[in-house]
Amino acid sequence: MIIRMGALALCLIWFIFTIFPLYWTLITSFKPPQAVAGGATYIPWVDFTPTLKAYIETATGVRGNFIQPTLHSALIAISATVVSVLFGSMAAYALVRFTFRVRLLSGLAFAVVAIGGYVLLTESFGLSPSAALGAVFLIAVPVSVLLNRLQLPGPVLGNEDVLFWFVSQRMFPPIVAAFALFLFYSELGKEGFKAVDTYFGMVLAYTSFSLPIVIWLMRDFFQSLPLEIEEAAMVDDVPRLRIFFEIVLPMSRAGLIAVSIITAGFVWNEFLFALLLTTSDWQTLPIMLAGQNSVRGDEWWAIAVAAMVALVPMIVLAGLLARLMRSGLVIGGIK
Amino acid sequence: MRYEAKKDCGRGAGGKGCMREPIKYVFIWPAFLVVLIIALFPLIYSLVASFQAFRLVPPRPPRYIGFENYGNLITAARFWGAVINTATIVFIAVALQYIIGFAVAVALHAKVPGERLFRVTFLIPMLMSPIAISLIMRMIFNSTIGPVDDLLTFFGLPNLPFLTNPTWAKGVLITVEVWQWTPFVILLILAGLQTLPRDIYEAAEIESATPWQQFWGITFPMLLPISAAVIFIRIIESFKVMDTVFVLTGGGPGTSTETLTLFAYQEGFKKFNIGQTSALSFLFLITVIVFGVVYLALLRPYLERSR
Numbered sequence: 001m002i003i004r005m006g007a008l009a010l011c012l013i014w015f016i017f018t019i020f021p022l023y024w025t026l027i028t029s030f031k032p033p034q035a036v037a038g039g040a041t042y043i044p045w046v047d048f049t050p051t052l053k054a055y056i057e058t059a060t061g062v063r064g065n066f067i068q069p070t071l072h073s074a075l076i077a078i079s080a081t082v083v084s085v086l087f088g089s090m091a092a093y094a095l096v097r098f099t100f101r102v103r104l105l106s107g108l109a110f111a112v113v114a115i116g117g118y119v120l121l122t123e124s125f126g127l128s129p130s131a132a133l134g135a136v137f138l139i140a141v142p143v144s145v146l147l148n149r150l151q152l153p154g155p156v157l158g159n160e161d162v163l164f165w166f167v168s169q170r171m172f173p174p175i176v177a178a179f180a181l182f183l184f185y186s187e188l189g190k191e192g193f194k195a196v197d198t199y200f201g202m203v204l205a206y207t208s209f210s211l212p213i214v215i216w217l218m219r220d221f222f223q224s225l226p227l228e229i230e231e232a233a234m235v236d237d238v239p240r241l242r243i244f245f246e247i248v249l250p251m252s253r254a255g256l257i258a259v260s261i262i263t264a265g266f267v268w269n270e271f272l273f274a275l276l277l278t279t280s281d282w283q284t285l286p287i288m289l290a291g292q293n294s295v296r297g298d299e300w301w302a303i304a305v306a307a308m309v310a311l312v313p314m315i316v317l318a319g320l321l322a323r324l325m326r327s328g329l330v331i332g333g334i335k
Numbered sequence: 336m337r338y339e340a341k342k343d344c345g346r347g348a349g350g351k352g353c354m355r356e357p358i359k360y361v362f363i364w365p366a367f368l369v370v371l372i373i374a375l376f377p378l379i380y381s382l383v384a385s386f387q388a389f390r391l392v393p394p395r396p397p398r399y400i401g402f403e404n405y406g407n408l409i410t411a412a413r414f415w416g417a418v419i420n421t422a423t424i425v426f427i428a429v430a431l432q433y434i435i436g437f438a439v440a441v442a443l444h445a446k447v448p449g450e451r452l453f454r455v456t457f458l459i460p461m462l463m464s465p466i467a468i469s470l471i472m473r474m475i476f477n478s479t480i481g482p483v484d485d486l487l488t489f490f491g492l493p494n495l496p497f498l499t500n501p502t503w504a505k506g507v508l509i510t511v512e513v514w515q516w517t518p519f520v521i522l523l524i525l526a527g528l529q530t531l532p533r534d535i536y537e538a539a540e541i542e543s544a545t546p547w548q549q550f551w552g553i554t555f556p557m558l559l560p561i562s563a564a565v566i567f568i569r570i571i572e573s574f575k576v577m578d579t580v581f582v583l584t585g586g587g588p589g590t591s592t593e594t595l596t597l598f599a600y601q602e603g604f605k606k607f608n609i610g611q612t613s614a615l616s617f618l619f620l621i622t623v624i625v626f627g628v629v630y631l632a633l634l635r636p637y638l639e640r641s642r
Contacts, residue, residue, distance in 0.1 A: 166366070
């Protein structure tokens with residue numbers, strides 16, 4: 001009994017700690033200026049009279065255009081989620097149902113050809129970095145694909161290693177990739193393909209950085225699917241792509257929703273890539289929010305409204321995710 | 336799992352062996368190409384740049400200088416300051432996350448009343464925008480009109496300089512990390528707890544082991560593998576810490592809370608020193624890899640034993 005009381009106390013303490021910042025944001029967004037400047041106030045209608053002024057000011061754009069970054073964030077998050085969940089679940093399915101053999105040597109050959117070719121082309125032939133990267137890519141990919149066909153000596157990597165290759169991208173400190181991508185995008189800009197501060201550039205960046213987690217989670221999900229239905233379809237000579245889109249994906253609806261929520265949340269909240277890869281046109285909500293800090297100073301009611309715009313959609317998604325998890329779908333995936 | 340997947344594959348391909356089924360490339364190449372082109376290929380550019388003297392402002396053509404960028408960094412006090420700040424925040428925050436997260440998970444597992452509500456609430460912080468949370472924490476830890484200060488005054492304690500004193504500022508950053516990421520530990524430990532076999536506990540009951548003994552004798556050792564994984568993921572993820580620092584302290588006062596990512600950002604986007612920033616990002620990458628390899632090597636014997 002004492003143990004259960006202790007457990008309950010612990011949960012309550014953690015509950016208060018978790019919920020307080022959110023409660024604070026909610027009430028602060030309704031506070032009039034006097035209720036902020038005079039010290040902390042906690043209970044609406046008792047400590048202060050709530051007002052909608054801050055919300056109206058935000059909506060009418062008195063405090064900077066909030067609607068545009070919010071729309072951008074939503075558009076980018078939805079697009080990147082759709083593309084990465086589509087490509088990611090295709091790759092995850094392939095990793096579950098097919099066998100891949102990649103020779104370590106052909107992978108190494110790729111790195112050598114790519115890096116060596118890049119240095120050679122930029123130094124000796126004076127090619128611009130983006131032209132050199134493009135040329136090197138077109139050479140290195142076929143070379144390593146062909147090499148993989150040959151009976152080369154050395155270790156052969158399997159599906160687990162391909163999966164690890166994908167997931168290891170997520171272990172990189174993102175500044176490494178983000179800075180490299182910024183340089184790459186800037187070089188593309190010099191060639192006339194504007195990639196920095198565009199919808200296309202942002203969606204591509206976020207797709208690539210969501211893919212590893214999508215592949216990882218969806219692979220576990222596909223592994224738990226029964227094989228019989230697919231086999232029955234295969235006996236009837238239904239093409240593999242149709243089996244995937246018409247049988248496997250519909251069966252995986254719950255998993256797809258959960259993974260989409262996680263991906264969309266990641267993109268919606270992401271800051272570093274947006275900071276490096278946008279300048280003005282396609283700024284996302286987190287960038288706008290971070291700017292509030294210096295622009296707004298002590299106007300807490302305005303900051304709180306801005307924070308609410310970023311938080312409320314995610315609270316809704318968290319509720320959805322919790323419902324899915326209660327049915328035991330996501331836990332299996334994360335394990 | 337692995338073997339099953341392979342067997343499935345063989346059956347699925349109708350006994351032909353799925354090695355030669357070309358459709359598999361249609362499935363994997365889109366994802367493979369996107370990751371290769373966007374995440375990996377630009378690294379070639381920055382890797383080469385890390386060996387060059389390369390600045391955007393003032394613009395000068397890049398020139399190879401060998402390991403000079405790396406040498407400059409390793410001898411710079413500011414770099415080591417950022418390393419120490421990052422390590423301090425990461426290790427204290429992850430230790431707290433693990434201890435608190437484990438305790439809360441065990442408490443939730445004991446079927447407390449209101450468990451459902453707790454579970455949903457405990458999930459929320461993970462999905463919250465770190466930038467928004469940092470803005471909120473700035474208000475909460477405001478040293479004259481914030482609620483934490485209000486609480487301190489209530490107990491008759493003085494105002495504390497939460498964001499202007501290096502030690503307190505790190506404390507606030509750690510608090511935000513703990514707030515946001517302890518749920519991750521709770522979630523995974525809870526998943527682990529649900530897989531533990533019931534009969535061991537029944538046997539322990541018969542031996543009249545106290546709950547304390549049961550925890551240290553059964554629960555904790557059996558959750559060692561998942562604990563190791565959770566701590567690993569949290570440490571790797573925490574190394575990236577930047578958003579909260581950017582908003583809460585901007586690395587200040589001075590550079591006393593500057594983390595590695597923030598330092599790289601300042602070098603790259605305030606000074607436009609491309610070579611130096613590239614070198615820094617690769618040093619960072621090497622640090623993470625070395626850490627990962629050492630961590631896994633150290634833990635391997637324990638993990639294998641408890642399996």
